[in-house]
Amino acid sequence: MTDVKATLQNSPLFAHASGEILETVLRQSDQKTFEVGELVMKQGDPCDCVLIVLEGRLAVMVRRDWGEERILSEIGPGGLAGEVEVLNGDNAMADIRAFESSRLLYLSKQNFEQLLQVHPETWNDISEMARAHTCRLLVTRHLNDLFGTGKMKITDPLLRLKAEQEWLNFEQEVLHTMEENIDWISLKRGKYLFYQGDESDGAYVVVSGALRVSVTGADGKETPIARISQGEILGELALITDETRSASISALRDCELFRLPTRVFTLVSEKYPQSMLNVYRTVTERFQTTLAHSVFREETPNIAILPATENVELGDLVQELYAEMKAHQPSDLLNSSAVDELLGRDGIANSRKKSPANLRLVQWLNGRESKFDQLLFQADQPWSRWSERCIRQADRVIVVANAQGRPDLAAIQKRLAKFPIPWSLVLVHTPETTKPTQTARWLDNSSAQQAYHVRRGNARDMARLARILSGRAIGLVLGGGGARGFAHLGVLRALEELGIPVDMVGGSSIGAPIGGWVATGKSAAECLASARRAFKSLIDITLPTTAMLDGKRISQQILREAEGWDLEDCWLPFFCVSTNLTTSQVVVHRRGVSARAVRASVSIPGVLPPVPENGELLVDGSVLNNLPIDIMRNLNPSGLIIAIDVVLPSSFTVKEDYGLSVSGWRQLMSRFIPWIKQPDTPGFASVIMQSMMVGSSRSRERLLEQGHADYYQNIHVHGVGMLQFEALEVAQETGYADSIEPLRRWAEKTGLIPPA
Secondary structure, X not given: OHHHHHHHHOOHHHOOOXXXXXXXXXXXXXXXXXXXXXXXXXXXXXXXXXXXXXXXXXXXXXXXXXXXXXXXXXXXOOOEEOHHHHHHOOOOOOEEXXXXXXXXXXXXXXXXXXXXXXXXXXXXXXXXHHHHHHHHHHHHHHHHHHHOOOOOOOOOHHHHHHHHHHHHHHHHHHHHHHHHHOEEEEEOOOOEEEOOOOOOOXXXXXXXXXXXXXXEOOOOOEEEEEEEOOOOEEOHXXXXXXXXXXXXXXXXXXXXXXXXXXXXXXXXXXXXXXXXXHHHHHHHHHHHHHHXXXXXXXXXXXXXXEEOOOOOOOHXXXXXXXXXXXXOOOEEEXXXXXXXXXXXXXXHHHOOOOOXXXXXXXXXHHHHHHHOOEEEXXXXXXXXXXXXXXXXXXXXXXXXXXXXXXXXOHHHHXXXXXXXXXXXXXXXXXXXXXXXXOHHHHHOXXXXXXXXXXXXXXXXXXXXXXXXHOOOXXXXXXXXXXXXXXXXXXXXXXXXXXXXXOXXXXXXOOHXXXXXXXXXXXXXXXXXXXXXHHOOOOOOEOOOOOOOEOOHHHXXXXXXXXXXXXXXXXXXXXXXXXXXXXXXXXXXXXXXXXXXXXXXXXXXOOOOOOEEEOOEEEEEHXXXXXXXXXXXXXXXXXXXXXXXXXXXXOOOOOOOOOOOOOOHHHHHHHOOOOOOOOOOOOOHHHHHHHHHHHHHHHHHHHHHHOOXXXXXXXXXXXXXXXXXXXXXXXXXXXXXXHHHHXXXXXXXXXXXXXXX
């Protein structure tokens, strides 16, 4: 017993414990003996005890790509095993075998935590040990990924055996160098690890948190191109090319990293050239992936949910949201009471930064992040240290408010001002609400990026919000094309029949009013009925001083069908675009009177009068952006985008040279007097429409080539002119017939609907 006590007193876990505590631990703990080579702990198995070596030695094993096991580290008398897993609530991270005949003490999780509570000064020692063990595993794992033989294309057994032996020699040397010179780096949200053009000082491995990779163009604009998550390596390209940093790296949230020094790479290139081939291959694959997916789709795995005021009840809404999210991907909901319960200690969720309990909480949260694709952090009511931690851990923040309450976001905005993080507003309505109103009161003087509307207990609304927040939203973009745009109505019918939801919508020209109806919650049949009413009689020809039509009838119909909706009041996020003739820029309408924005978007130059706006003139959105996929991608960065085009393929030709002038009077007369012959000339409306499309066609092609749209279809409605509104039924039937099967195949392929 005396020898056992002496061994325990040499262990960092019992360095501050009294003899009485040692005796209590020995009475309450089991001891087991293992023979040489016997498996003590298996990787992946549950771990609910901390093992203390009383006699002998243990070996922590890692399995190489080719199946061979090797010793990562040894644990002698007084050493611990399983403390990382117990702290983090993880399963065993590696196999542990008896290196020689060994006797172990099994300390239960409860006794382990009680011991740390009695002696909080022990937390720092144990936390550092846990971090060192985790570091060694990460270093080994990532060195193998970067330099190892797993990717070597070697078929000759002798050559492969030689390469494997070279790797083993290299790994031992590099690990030793790393352990002596490891640099730990903590990076706060919004801070930069390095900038594009900086000199390289090594590569980095992300232990916790997430970072953004961005490049700065000639115009000085910084564009995100990738996301680096827990366990990934970054910065290796500059070491290989011996050039300055090719991109900037910034923290999306609080991060912890360790650095692989430049001399490690120098050592590899000089002594182990074969392993460097794998580094080159890794970099090449990353470039190929980037080129294949030129549009960066940023994920939002961690979401913080905050109450706008203390009287906002989060419980039911958060539970409904969590149920929707975990149905599609591994997700976890964390609130302060749940964290306290899972960690078995009251108040640990609200522990102070410098307290020993905080070290354990941070490690546990890091482990939770590695287990789940998405974490939901529910803030406390009233505000607490846990509420602030929710923001620091999140990629995105939503603030929940009662739509019927007084618009007051001053307090929460003041709290959020401390953190450089985007946030959105979720307005919760009563179940019987049919139309949100006065959303502008909430958004005025607010930095919220977007307002989302949900009704309590409405499964459809909650499913939509869950898809948006988890990066799985489906955005629908409807292009312009005059009366041919009625094909969009048929596409809506196809989407509805297939069960493909629409979570946000945007449109240009004829796509604007149709998209607006969708955004207000109308079904495909209701949108069709609205179109029949709105476009029944629109032609009001006037003296063509500004436009061919005076625009009175179409404006009245748009006002009538808009039913007083403001853009921000729509159930679905909605935008439409117009073209500013004064500034020659695209205008994106996301707030304000819906009817006025739609009227601007459909103002075909020469056909309808421009819409005045703050001393400037707005015309049809198709002039500069007929299919605004890029705007939808900004709103829906990681979700799916369905883009529907109705522009006919370019075939604008003439059969004969009709000279430099055309007499409209003679053309009119030729319709009634057979012997008056006139050459075949393009129609007035066709010339206008084709001229509009020329301006935006190149932009559309570039966006499609870059992969902004996940599903693109150009529906050809032949024989329907730009102003041939009486052809509504023909166009919508064409849209349905042409889209139903292609949409079905795409939706089955992407997993949106089950195979037929």
